[in-house]
Amino acid sequence: MSESVTLELDGTEVTVSHPDKVFFPQRGETKLDLIRYYQAVAGPLMAALGGRPLLLERYPSGAGGKSFFQKRVSSSAPSWLRTTVVATPNGTTSDALVAHDLAHIAWAVNQGCLGFHVWPNRAGNLEITDELRVDLDPSPGVGFPQLREAAALTRELLDELGIAAHVKTSGSRGLHVYAVLRPEWDGYQVRAAAVALARELERRHPDRITAEWWKELRGSRVFVDFNQNAPHRTVFGAWCVRPRAGGQVSTPIGWDELATVEPDSLTLATVPARVAERGDPWGQRSPQSLEPLLELSRKDMASGLMDAPWPPVYPKQPNEPPRVAPSRARKD
Incomplete structure (x- = not known):
């Protein structure tokens, strides 16, 4: 592994350890390549994610390795990181990373984050879903x-x-x-x-x-x-790279592209050129x-009609039908 490199991103210095660690084995893209990808699509990326809490999907050994979800930022994280207190369905709270700027994205990538799952709320008003x-x-x-x-x-x-x-x-x-x-x-x-x-x-x-x-x-x-x-x-974020061997990107497209788009061809190797050529399809939302x-x-x-069933991690909701599969209900 090469020595660490330090990048200045949005006025903040971010140290990247083991920058040549391979994250995506299909073409050999590294940790630093992933950060460079996010730099290349920074405008549309931050337009989609900016100011929102993030759930991090971490793969310390790269795509295909062991993984875990990280809800909270540890107390040992840099003091400049922006966080906000979010809650789970059962009421447990945690300090979640906020997509404040590109430095926050790069910090998470350096931790082995290969998946950003994004809240539908802004850190400034978590009661509102927008x-x-x-x-x-x-x-x-x-x-x-x-x-x-x-x-x-x-x-x-x-x-x-x-x-x-x-x-x-x-x-x-x-x-x-x-x-x-x-x-x-x-x-x-x-x-x-x-x-x-x-x-x-x-x-x-x-x-x-x-x-x-x-x-x-x-x-x-x-x-x-x-x-x-x-x-x-949370839902997997726009412009974010999936933890797949080919580094596929969750890519905004124009409606006129829907009939022809091939999702597996949209990767961290190809999407920056698309953005440079076509701009942001979500730019006028x-x-x-x-x-x-x-x-x-x-x-x-x-x-x-009753409410539709909720996921099992949620408390029973008013007007919700029995939370049991029909085949099992018949057996019972």
Whole structure:
């Protein structure tokens, strides 16, 4: 391993230890290569992540090695790091790293962070959720062409409701559709809106899209994972590199690229050139109203629908159905 190097990033000196440690074995990119990637996409990266708490996915030996999630910044971290107190569903609090500037990103990479999972809140006002995140998840038997179709249908519905949305690859097998929200709603309201969106998509396209939380009921349909909008949940960040051997990036794309994009080709080796050539596809996002989706939610509740199931780590919620898979309920 070579000696440490010190970089000046946004006015802060960050020391990078073992800069030539290989993080991505497919092409041999190193820890320093990953930091250089984030420097190359710093503008759009900080526009998407800036000011938000981060959950760190650490791979000290690089992609493919052992890993763990880090919720809290240790007391031995540099004094210049910005943190904020966040809570888990059971109320446990921790000091989370804030994406304050590029120096904070580089510090985390130096700790072996190969995955930034981003809160839908700003550190300055954690009570407000200002992003709707529609996670389109492939069920068994569902390929990327079906995901493309589901993303287009999601956009079509949101357009009909007057909500402008944008799309990115997940860096893995899925697609994420985002809408920036006006700072008026909390995580419970945003999740209710996501449930309503998923159910309406299923009503309109029952053979292609499902809102079923239980895997045994989904079939070969694209699942709209509404619970990614539950309070305290994070989603893999835009422009962030996944801990995969090829260093795939969760990449914002234009809607006009949806039909042709090949997610595995979007890597830390290729994305900087895309940004230099095309700019930021999310650069013109503006805050939207959640009210059309909340009105759908109110109509569903008035018709007698119960809330959708919550993940098991959450306390039982009002109007939630039994938190048990249908097949198991029948056996009981």
